[in-house]
Amino acid sequence: MKITNETKVGALTCISIAILFIGYSFLKGNNVFSSENTFYTEYDNVEGLAVSKPVLVSGFQIGRVSNLTLQPNGKIKTEFKIKEDYAIPSNSVARIVSADLLGSKAIVFELGNSTSMARNGDPLLSDVQANLLEKVEPLQKKIENLVVKLDSVLSGVNSVLDANFQRDFKSSVHSISISLKNLEKITGDVDGLMGQERSKLTNILSNLESITTNFKNNDQKINSILTNLDQMSDQLAKTQIKETIDNANQAMMDVKSITDKINKGEGSIGLLLNDEQLYNNLNNASQNLDQLIFDLKNNPGKYLKISIFGKKDTK
CATH class of the missing domain: 2.40.30 (Elongation Factor Tu (Ef-tu); domain 3)
Known part of the structure; x- marks a missing residue:
């Protein structure tokens, strides 16, 4: 059977249309085979x-x-x-x-x-x-703000770092260098002194070690001595304190008794403090005695009769 050209062309056209449809469906996301x-x-x-x-x-x-x-x-x-x-x-x-x-x-x-x-x-x-640009954009803004602030800070630093500041800074560095040299010299002197006194320090340390060894070896004896001293001091303190308190109480009672007697007018001091008449009499007697001594100094002949020739004095 002979196939005519028209049939071939028609079949080829149908196949082409089918392929085109399948390709178009595939491009649109459609799969015609599943x-x-x-x-x-x-x-x-x-x-x-x-x-x-x-x-x-x-x-x-x-x-x-x-x-x-x-x-x-x-x-x-x-x-x-x-x-x-x-x-x-x-x-x-x-x-x-x-x-x-x-x-x-x-x-x-x-x-x-x-x-x-x-x-x-x-x-x-x-x-x-969020895509990469959306994530980077906020970071970019932060970086821009940081750059602006950094530029402002650098401008401030440049304004501070003027010629006077640089001169003062160099002077400070020079002073620090001199101080370090002096400190190095002092350290050397101390090191030399320590070298000279090394033997003495060694002896001192040896003596300290010997003393601590003795203390360690006699630790029990030292503890016993300290315990005895503690007990003795406690007993002595208790005895002396009790005796002192008793004496102080007795003295206070005696003072209180004397004060009570004085307030009541008993005894010489009490009479002197409480008897106004006795006080006035003593005061008058003292005044009369002062007048008598004064008169005796001024008129001794009034009270003493002296005879040069042994003639008996008449009253």
């Missing part, structure tokens, strides 16, 4: 995402983006074609991630832990991963 489930979600921004972009789970492709549709509310409805072999939990998250440094995007499914699986046509949760 059954797939369709899921969708909505994003506020799908920059870098396009139809036929892969849908990945842990880096493994399980499907493709099949359609992008702008909704009346401004969001973009994104549909995914997932191979029927893979079960997707209903609480899975479809996250837009950066596929490369050029800004290309892909979809990564973060599988949830729900026991119920999403069915064909069910919506999924959505999320967008």
Whole structure:
């Protein structure tokens, strides 16, 4: 049977149309040779995402983006074609991630832990991963602010580091150098002195070691002596303190008795302190005695008769 050219052309045309359809469907994310489930979600921004972009789970492709549709509310409805072999939990998250440094995007499914699986046509949760530029931009602003502050600080430092400051700083460094030299000299002198007195220090340390050894060897005797001294001092302190307190109490009682007698007018001191008449008499007697002594000094002849020739004096 001979095939005509028209039949060949028709068959070739049908094959070409079929290949074109399959290729177009593949580019749109549709696989005509396998059954797939369709899921969708909505994003506020799908920059870098396009139809036929892969849908990945842990880096493994399980499907493709099949359609992008702008909704009346401004969001973009994104549909995914997932191979029927893979079960997707209903609480899975479809996250837009950066596929490369050029800004290309892909979809990564973060599988949830729900026991119920999403069915064909069910919506999924959505999320967008911040791209590298969005992460770098805040850091860039911080760096710019830091550079501005650093420039201000450097300007302030330059204004402080004037000629006078540099001269004073050099003078300070020179003074520090001189001080270090003097300290080095003092250290050398001390080292020399220690070398000269090394033998004496060795003897002193040897004596101290001998003394401490003796103390260590006679530790029990020293403790016994100190215990005896402690007991003796305690007994002596107790005896003397008791005797002193008794004597002080007796003395206070005697003083109190004397004071009571004086207050009552008993005894000479009590009479002198409490008998006003006796005090007045003594005061008058003292005045009369003063007058008598004064008169005796001024008129001794009034009281003494002296005869030069032995004549008997008359009254």
